[in-house]
Amino acid sequence: MKWQIIFSVSVFVLAMSCQKMEPAGPGEDQTLDGPVAGLTAAQKQQFLRGDAAFNGEIFTKETGLGPLFVATSCGSCHAGDGKGHPFTTLTRFGQTDSTGNHFLQQGAPQLQDRAIPGHEPEQVPTGAAFAKFTPPANTGMGFLDAVSDADIIAMADPNDADGDGISGVVNWTPLKPYLTPREGSIKNGGRHIGRFGKKAGAYDLLQQTAGAYNQDMGITSSYEPYDTYSGAEIDPEVTNQTLLDVVFYLKTLKAPVQRNATDKDVVKGKELFMQINCGKCHVPILKTAYSTITALSNVTFYPYTDLLLHDMGDGLNDGYTEGNAKPAEWRTPALWGLGLSKQSQGGSYYLLHDGRARSIEAAILLHGGEALQSKDSYKVLQSGDKELLIKFLESL
Amino acid sequence: MKKLFLIVTTMFVIGTTTAQIDSTLLRRTAKDTTKTMMNMDAVYNRPFLSFTKIPVALGGYVEANWQHLGTNGITEGHQFQMRRMTLFVSSSLYKNIKFLSEIEFEDGTKEISLEFAAVDMTLHPMFNLRGGVIMNPIGAFNQNHDGPKWEFIDRPVSATQMLPATWSNVGFGVYGKKYSKNWLMAYELYLTNGFDDKIIDNNIGRTNLPAAKQNRERFEESFNGVPLLTAKAAIRNNKIAEIGLSYMGGVYNKFEDDGVKLDKQRRVDVVAIDMNTTIPGSKTAVTAEWAWVHVDVPATYTEQYASKQQGGFIDIVQPVYKKPLFGFDRSVINVACRLEYVDWNLGKFKSTGSDIGDYYAAVVPAISWRPTPQTVIRVNYRYSGTVDVLNNPLIKTAGFQAGFSSYF
Numbered sequence: 041m042k043w044q045i046i047f048s049v050s051v052f053v054l055a056m057s058c059q060k061m062e063p064a065g066p067g068e069d070q071t072l073d074g075p076v077a078g079l080t081a082a083q084k085q086q087f088l089r090g091d092a093a094f095n096g097e098i099f100t101k102e103t104g105l106g107p108l109f110v111a112t113s114c115g116s117c118h119a120g121d122g123k124g125h126p127f128t129t130l131t132r133f134g135q136t137d138s139t140g141n142h143f144l145q146q147g148a149p150q151l152q153d154r155a156i157p158g159h160e161p162e163q164v165p166t167g168a169a170f171a172k173f174t175p176p177a178n179t180g181m182g183f184l185d186a187v188s189d190a191d192i193i194a195m196a197d198p199n200d201a202d203g204d205g206i207s208g209v210v211n212w213t214p215l216k217p218y219l220t221p222r223e224g225s226i227k228n229g230g231r232h233i234g235r236f237g238k239k240a241g242a243y244d245l246l247q248q249t250a251g252a253y254n255q256d257m258g259i260t261s262s263y264e265p266y267d268t269y270s271g272a273e274i275d276p277e278v279t280n281q282t283l284l285d286v287v288f289y290l291k292t293l294k295a296p297v298q299r300n301a302t303d304k305d306v307v308k309g310k311e312l313f314m315q316i317n318c319g320k321c322h323v324p325i326l327k328t329a330y331s332t333i334t335a336l337s338n339v340t341f342y343p344y345t346d347l348l349l350h351d352m353g354d355g356l357n358d359g360y361t362e363g364n365a366k367p368a369e370w371r372t373p374a375l376w377g378l379g380l381s382k383q384s385q386g387g388s389y390y391l392l393h394d395g396r397a398r399s400i401e402a403a404i405l406l407h408g409g410e411a412l413q414s415k416d417s418y419k420v421l422q423s424g425d426k427e428l429l430i431k432f433l434e435s436l
Numbered sequence: 437m438k439k440l441f442l443i444v445t446t447m448f449v450i451g452t453t454t455a456q457i458d459s460t461l462l463r464r465t466a467k468d469t470t471k472t473m474m475n476m477d478a479v480y481n482r483p484f485l486s487f488t489k490i491p492v493a494l495g496g497y498v499e500a501n502w503q504h505l506g507t508n509g510i511t512e513g514h515q516f517q518m519r520r521m522t523l524f525v526s527s528s529l530y531k532n533i534k535f536l537s538e539i540e541f542e543d544g545t546k547e548i549s550l551e552f553a554a555v556d557m558t559l560h561p562m563f564n565l566r567g568g569v570i571m572n573p574i575g576a577f578n579q580n581h582d583g584p585k586w587e588f589i590d591r592p593v594s595a596t597q598m599l600p601a602t603w604s605n606v607g608f609g610v611y612g613k614k615y616s617k618n619w620l621m622a623y624e625l626y627l628t629n630g631f632d633d634k635i636i637d638n639n640i641g642r643t644n645l646p647a648a649k650q651n652r653e654r655f656e657e658s659f660n661g662v663p664l665l666t667a668k669a670a671i672r673n674n675k676i677a678e679i680g681l682s683y684m685g686g687v688y689n690k691f692e693d694d695g696v697k698l699d700k701q702r703r704v705d706v707v708a709i710d711m712n713t714t715i716p717g718s719k720t721a722v723t724a725e726w727a728w729v730h731v732d733v734p735a736t737y738t739e740q741y742a743s744k745q746q747g748g749f750i751d752i753v754q755p756v757y758k759k760p761l762f763g764f765d766r767s768v769i770n771v772a773c774r775l776e777y778v779d780w781n782l783g784k785f786k787s788t789g790s791d792i793g794d795y796y797a798a799v800v801p802a803i804s805w806r807p808t809p810q811t812v813i814r815v816n817y818r819y820s821g822t823v824d825v826l827n828n829p830l831i832k833t834a835g836f837q838a839g840f841s842s843y844f
Contacts, residue, residue, distance in 0.1 A: 059504070061835065062504075062505065062506030062509075062511060062835050063506060063509065063833070064508075065508045065509020097639070098638075098639045098640065100634075101633075101637050105637075109738075112641060112738060113641060116641070120828065125785075125787075125788075125826045127788070129787065154736060154738050155736050156637065157633065157637075157702075157737060158698055158699050159736075160736065161736050383829055384828055385828075386790070386826035386827040387827055
């Protein structure tokens with residue numbers, strides 16, 4: 041009888057305690073993955089399908105990998121949807137000005153530096169300018185995608201009319217044949233506003249995604265049907281549905297949630313950030329226009345970017361460029377999620393376009409060109425104020 | 437119509453009646469499967485049901501469980517799983533010639549595999565021939581994997597996800613064993629079909645020897661024509677312990693096709709050490725295994741596929757209550773703990789010079805009740821952590837598992 045009681049009590053305790061003995065998840069503000077609030081059930085299902093394809097599908101030779109490639113899955117470059125690591129930092133080469141890329145016959149614009157067995161990876165051709173691009177975080181991109189062209193143009197100041205030393209220009213890019221312009225899209229000389237990528241060379245997330253499948257993993261689609269190795273048009277290796285699911289996933293990933301936003305040090309740090317004009321390019325607040333995804337429609341959000349190109353000075357000029365951007369011009373990266381970067385970069389910071397900055401302060405000090413005044417202002421801050429400013433950036 | 441019905445019914449009844457076997461003719465060849473002689477004997481050291489005057493014995497085991505696991509706050513809830521059911525058929529064909537086969541149904545019928553089907557011929561205790569589908573003797577778990585022998589619901593990760601247990605191939609070889617008082621010495625040596633390039637080109641995204649099991653063709657033809665060599669030497673002292681040292685190696689890639697050279701021969705080599713002992717006095721059973729994997733991965737391929745892996749486990753099982761219980765005369769209650777670790781990628785990033793992550797560790801405390809040596813009811817609490825290739829923060833998984841495993 042004694043054993044029956046012990047057994048029954050044990051089973052009861054086990055059943056009651058099972059969930060309490062499991063590890064708790066990190067807080068909503070500690071992770072970058074997860075959907076935006078307000079999706080419908082059908083949209084959540086598409087989000088999950090996209091999540092599975094983005095984070096779960098690893099390509100092999102059999103499923104179309106390469107033969108030349110940079111990574112074997114989307115998730116291997118964007119662990120936890122965060123910033124990437126030098127392991128999957130990619131190299132682009134061949135273009136030095138707006139006359140276009142003169143190394144297209146030699147594999148440009150992207151270097152596929154890995155190859156399946158039996159093939160040799162590419163090398164940067166002699167004499168070609170190149171730059172390394174560390175994978176960016178994916179989060180909140182649907183909000184950036186839904187900002188109206190008019191709002192972006194309104195932030196531009198190509199001739200520095202206000203005399204603050206900061207211009208900000210749009211990268212007008214040709215539209216890929218498979219893309220449909222957004223409602224209210226503004227054209228200039230037949231070109232549209234690029235807003236994704238380090239040089240703002242991609243119009244939208246469909247271009248960015250189809251391009252990444254093709255250039256990063258050697259996976260062809262009906263959108264990008266040319267094999268990066270042979271140059272031949274081959275059968276699609278990913279379906280349109282999967283690719284569109286991934287685009288939807290990227291569009292509906294939540295915006296990073298700021299931590300300790302009301303902490304007085306963080307508040308003071310933000311004041312300093314604005315005071316030394318960092319916020320002129322890293323614009324704190326943007327608003328979306330109408331979106332077919334209701335959850336993204338007419339929303340105010342806090343990305344700390346203006347989606348414009350800025351001259352960052354000779355120190356960050358690698359000689360390579362895309363579209364009509366100049367080699368020293370880089371699209372202002374969104375700062376949201378900055379404080380969580382180490383969680384996807386293996387515990388260290390790899391900041392700026394190529395990961396050369398190993399701390400937030402190092403990244404600030406590598407700013408030049410239009411950001412020179414802000415950098416100089418930062419340098420003369422009291423050490424305590426510098427700490428407050430960095431604390432604010434880490435809270436993003 | 438009525439006649440037809442009567443004829444069919446009569447035939448069915450007669451057929452059923454004659455198909456029944458008198459249970460007195462059945463003979464259970466009961467064995468205490470918790471006390472193997474040596475690991476290499478595990479395949480025959482199972483309880484079989486034999487028929488008088490018929491040289492065929494049948495056996496098998498079944499295992500099922502419930503589990504509730506959570507990973508970083510996300511759980512799939514209650515899961516009931518039929519992990520596997522295995523059927524054995526053994527037969528003595530002639531004096532010193534025997535046959536054994538093992539067919540396994542995993543996860544219901546999701547995976548059905550022939551794990552062993554070999555004929556053994558004894559020419560001398562130190563020289564036995566074995567041919568057919570054999571289990572390569574790498575480490576100890578691959579040959580000694582029956583669920584009822586273990587106090588843990590999950591098989592060791594190092595044995596099943598780094599090493600490819602259960603790993604079977606077609607081939608031939610020899611084995612032998614020598615006794616001298618308390619000492620036993622044994623060896624095994626086999627040539628079989630082997631691995632293929634899926635071990636570094638798979639949808640798991642890491643070097644994975646078990647990925648080669650997807651190639652069902654390996655039971656019919658070698659991927660590259662080069663045999664896989666598996667060799668093991670083991671020594672046991674009945675009062676101390678058994679220690680085994682094993683090696684498995686061969687070429688995994690298709691270096692030549694239709695006479696055309698495609699690549700250089702690329703090797704996979706595995707070394708494993710295993711031990712088991714029962715500490716006198718306390719009767720604490722300790723079982724451990726550690727293995728090292730080396731794969732020649734092309735330098736121009738991605739570093740996420742490792743050229744070196746290592747991992748293993750240690751199980752400690754302590755009987756704490758050995759008295760009749762619920763009418764089972766040989767009932768034993770054990771407390772146990774498994775510690776396991778696998779480093780899927782021993783190396784450094786070329787880009788940063790820092791260590792590549794991609795490792796796993798777990799601790800699994802357990803309580804088991806063996807009403808008989810052939811049946812185990814077990815409750816495990818699994819707490820594990822994984823770190824991704826970039827060394828990002830630990831992903832924790834934990835939860836309870838409960839289930840049974842029994843020979844039949």
